[in-house]
Amino acid sequence: MERLNDALGVTRLAPSPTGALHLGNARTFLVNWALARQRGWRVLLRIEDLDHPRVKPETIDQTRAELRWLGLDWDDEVPLQTTDLEPCHSALQKLGRAGLIYACTRSRAELLLSAPNEGDQTIRAAAADRPAEAGQPIEQPKTTSTWRLMVEPGLCCVSDAFCGDHQIDVATDCGDFAVWSNRGCPTYQLAVTVDDARQGVNQVVRGDDLLSSAARQQCLQAHLRLPTPTWWHLPLLRGPDGRRLAKRHGDTRISRWRSGRPDRLVGLLASFCTSGDDPVPMTASAFLETFDIDRVPRSDVIVTSDHIRWLDA
Secondary structure (H helix, E strand, C coil): CCECCHHHCEEEECCCCCCCCEHHHHHHHHHHHHHHHHHCCEEEECCCCCCHHHCCCHHHHHHHHHHHHHCCCCCEECCCHHHCCHHHHHHHHHHHHCCCEEEECCCHHHCCCCCCCCCCCCCCECHHHCCCCCCCCCCCCCCCCEEEECCCCCEEEEEECCCEEEEEEHHHHCECEEEEECCCEECHHHHHHHHHHHCCCCEEEEEHHHHHHHHHHHHHHHHHCCCECEEEEECCEECCCCCECCHHHCCCEHHHHCCCCCHHHHHHHHHCCCCCCCCCCCCHHHHHHHCCHHHCCCCCEECCHHHHHHHHC
């Protein structure tokens, strides 16, 4: 697999309009933006709207407004994913002709159509569960069927610019994973692989709950002869119980603080990017001047009630 030249960097802010932005999203986007502006990367905004049953159209404009309120900008916005699925369809046909996919009758509840975050559940599809016709070339895969990619045992090395090298056996981790849904659209894994390649994205910054997804995407990149981006997987924000920050920990949506200035929120996110620093109000431009990726903790960050009180002050 070819790895693109980091010197000509292109990255993307890729929110999914399935809900409001929260502190965890904002921290990742802030770091992504700061890395890009410091290193001269081009920044794309890509709204990933494939997961239709969960998409809330009203959050698309809200997401743009909240990113701007935080002080972030981007160089271009690409069309919504759903406006052009032909490149993904072409990729599905290529996988079919190579005999790498097979039709699956599992229900949608057993698939991961959106980004597979920590705690999401899916049923693992082992090689022994494949139908007898698996491995045969398919000239025109029906877009009304669910298709899985056949995954063979073996370690995949994910080389990450932030958290180092990780050896992942995709066959053990998730088995044959879905690349197309019977709703007529690609799953997250195929869509993000194809879109990153066609949009020239070669720097991917996101939470480390998607580290295993990088291995799946590298499988697809190898089969489709697409370049592998440079990965930057960041530790997560967690609640006091150690679980991924979510609704169960209270309201951490950015909209909660939109009535005021963003400097306290940016200051808190900045403190999460250093070891032991107390939060100090600052703008995104001030964060950009002081941000150092080498100072970002390698372990997850616990968001406490004291942090929320500081924001509410």
